[in-house]
Amino acid sequence: MKTYDDAVAFLYDRLPMFQNKGSSALKYKLDNILTFCKKLNHPQETYPIIHIAGTNGKGSVSHMLSSILQEAGFKTALYTSPHLKNFTERIKVNGKEMKPKVVLDFVNQYKHLTEEYNFSFFEWTVAMAFHEFMRQKVDIAIIEVGLGGRFDSTNIVNPILSVITNISKDHMHVLGNTLAEIAFEKAGIIKENTPVVIGEKHKETIEVFRKKAHEEHAPLYFAVQDKESLIACDLHGAYQQKNCRTAYKAIEVLNVTTGYHIPPHAIQQGLQNVVKNTGLKGRWQQLSSQPRMFCDTAHNESGVKEVMQQLVTLSHEQLWIVWGMVKDKDIDTILSLLPQEANYIFCEPNMPRKMTALELKEKAAALGLKGEIVQDVNQAITQAKNSATQKDVIYVGGSTFVVAEVKEL
Numbered sequence: 001m002k003t004y005d006d007a008v009a010f011l012y013d014r015l016p017m018f019q020n021k022g023s024s025a026l027k028y029k030l031d032n033i034l035t036f037c038k039k040l041n042h043p044q045e046t047y048p049i050i051h052i053a054g055t056n057g058k059g060s061v062s063h064m065l066s067s068i069l070q071e072a073g074f075k076t077a078l079y080t081s082p083h084l085k086n087f088t089e090r091i092k093v094n095g096k097e098m099k100p101k102v103v104l105d106f107v108n109q110y111k112h113l114t115e116e117y118n119f120s121f122f123e124w125t126v127a128m129a130f131h132e133f134m135r136q137k138v139d140i141a142i143i144e145v146g147l148g149g150r151f152d153s154t155n156i157v158n159p160i161l162s163v164i165t166n167i168s169k170d171h172m173h174v175l176g177n178t179l180a181e182i183a184f185e186k187a188g189i190i191k192e193n194t195p196v197v198i199g200e201k202h203k204e205t206i207e208v209f210r211k212k213a214h215e216e217h218a219p220l221y222f223a224v225q226d227k228e229s230l231i232a233c234d235l236h237g238a239y240q241q242k243n244c245r246t247a248y249k250a251i252e253v254l255n256v257t258t259g260y261h262i263p264p265h266a267i268q269q270g271l272q273n274v275v276k277n278t279g280l281k282g283r284w285q286q287l288s289s290q291p292r293m294f295c296d297t298a299h300n301e302s303g304v305k306e307v308m309q310q311l312v313t314l315s316h317e318q319l320w321i322v323w324g325m326v327k328d329k330d331i332d333t334i335l336s337l338l339p340q341e342a343n344y345i346f347c348e349p350n351m352p353r354k355m356t357a358l359e360l361k362e363k364a365a366a367l368g369l370k371g372e373i374v375q376d377v378n379q380a381i382t383q384a385k386n387s388a389t390q391k392d393v394i395y396v397g398g399s400t401f402v403v404a405e406v407k408e409l
Contacts, residue, residue, distance in 0.1 A: 004100035007107040008087050011121055032119055033153040036127040039113065043134035047077070048258075049157045050250070053145040053186045054165025054199065056303045057243045060235060060274075060283055061165050061199070062144045064247040067277040068270030069140055070094055072262045077133040077141035079154070081125065084281050084297075084404040091129045093136050095278045102132060122146055126153040150188025160258050162189050162218075163250050164209070165199040165243065168302030179204040187212040195219040195257045199246035219257065223249035233271045237284030237296065239306040244271055282400070284310070287408040291385070292316075293394040295403050301330060304337050307397065312339055316393040320384040323364075324348050324377065324402040327355040334398075335367050343387070344371025347380040349401035377405040 001007050037044060050065060052058045059080050066078040076094055083089035088097035106128050113119065119127075126146075133141050143159070145152045167183045183205035190196050190212045198209055201222055213220040223246045231244040251267055254260045274280055284307070287293040292314070298307040311319070319342040325331060326349070338344075344364060346357040357373045364371065374380035377396075384394045396406055403409065 001104060001108055001111070004104045007104045010107055010111065011087070011124055029151060030153065030156055032117060033123045033126060034156055035117060036110075036113070036119060036123055037130060037156060039110070040127060040131050040134075043130040044157050046134045047138050048140045049159040050140070050142050050161045050163065050254070051145070051154065051157055051159040051189050052142065052163045052165070053149040053152075053189050054163075055168040055182065055186075055300065056298070056306075057165035057199065057239070057246065058144050058163075060240060060243040060280070061163060061247050061250070062142045063274050063278040063280040064233075064235075064243060064271060065163075065250060066092075066095070066142045067274045068247065068251060068262060068267050069142075070277050071270040071273070072266035074139040075136070077129075077136070077138040078144075078278060079126070079129040079133075079141065080144040081122070081146050082400060082404075084400070084409060089279070090125055091132055092278065093133070093138055095276075097279070098128075098132055102135075103128070106131065120153075123153050145186075145189060148188070149186040150184075152189075155189055158191060159189075159194055161250060161254055162191060162194055162196040163199070163246065164189070164196065165246055166302070167200075167202060167205045168300060180208055183208040184212075190216050190218050192216045193218060195221065195253050197221045197223060197246065197250045197253055199223050199249075200225060200242060219253075221249060221253050231271060232268070234273060234275050235280070235283055236286075237307070238310045239303075240283070247271070281409055282403045285409070287396070287406065288385075288394075290390045291388045291392045291394055293381075293385075293396065293408075295396040295406055295409065297400040297403050298397060299325070299329065299334075299399050301333050301337070304334050304397075308337050308339065311393070311395055314393050317389060317391040318343060318393075320345065320388050320392060320394045321371075322347060322377070322380045322384050322394065322396040322402075323360070323371075323398040324357065324380075325355045325360060325398045326351070326353040326401065327359075328353060331355065331360075331363055332367070335364050335369060338364075338369055340368045342369075343384075344369055345380045345384055346371055346373050347377045347402065348375050349377065349399055349405060351401055354401075377402055378407050381406065381408075
């Protein structure tokens with residue numbers, strides 16, 4: 001392959017990927033990623049790792065911890081998924097994305113393995129991240145789980161700390177229909193004698209975590225979600241306070257149990273400079289001021305509920321919502337959380353798993369949500385802008401893949 005675009009096309013077009021195919025891309029075993037990393041001489045064993053799972057917030061907490069550790073002077077690696085704009089967003093060191101040439105070189109060096117092994121897109125990206133972090137000789141790596149935990153490709157690591165942000169209903173066709181079943185899958189990242197921090201307590205999940213931690217002799221800690229005191233952070237979504245407290249607890253446990261010493265000023269500065277230090281996008285991000293326009297990647301029941309609660313508190317004359325979804329979500333439940341008084345423009349992300357804007361409009365209409373169809377995400381945003389006054393508010397969301405297509409991002 002001659003170019004970076006060739007390499008990315010190879011990853012996208014020739015390999016099964018959950019983003020496009022859904023659960024049929026999943027393998028429910030770790031044999032392949034273990035084989036791939038063995039070919040790379042086990043790079044994930046060459047640096048300390050913090051492993052992070054959860055239904056919502058794992059991306060934000062991962063970026064918060066990376067920012068804090070950067071402020072403390074550590075050369076910090078960060079692996080997250082999915083990306084919003086560029087593939088290289090998934091793999092960063094001190095906030096700098098992996099260079100396109102490194103992606104090209106890695107694919108060229110190891111693409112011959114596809115003839116013998118059916119590596120998935122996610123296995124390729126995880127192996128690439130582990131290898132790059134070894135190549136750059138990082139001090140510590142933050143590794144975000146892709147989906148679930150137990151059979152996620154990242155779950156071959158032996159971390160110094162595990163974090164599970166929260167449990168709510170998402171990907172039920174893969175992880176289970178109850179909170180306890182979902183918690184069981186995510187508890188799969190809890191390792192022997194390794195401390196684990198749980199971000200939010202829930203009566204249906206707490207015993208799942210206690211049982212797994214007991215089996216693994218893993219010290220178990222719960223973040224205190226004190227709603228009275230606010231933590232200064234440059235991520236302005238109200239829900240980010242939960243993530244800040246989870247990150248705080250993770251650093252506290254890291255200091256107490258692993259011999260690290262992250263000073264208070266690094267925590268404070270890290271939380272106030274998450275976007276600057278890591279480049280995080282799409283979390284209650286303001287895209288314009290007149291009219292005010294926001295976007296957020298919230299896409300499941302819990303996440304959408306949190307964002308809608310904040311959205312309706314904003315002062316406005318009219319509320320415009322540009323909304324698109326993928327078809328394997330609990331569509332009716334999520335749509336029932338949306339405000340009926342808003343003006344809707346239904347769109348669709350450019351991907352195979354999309355729900356068509358027409359079908360989405362029909363489902364929304366059955367729940368009393370009225371609007372029009374503009375299939376292309378950015379054309380839908382333009383339509384909202386042309387219709388809104390300076391005193392109105394526009395919100396763009398419903399799917400990570402809708403937000404990924406926003407030009408203003």
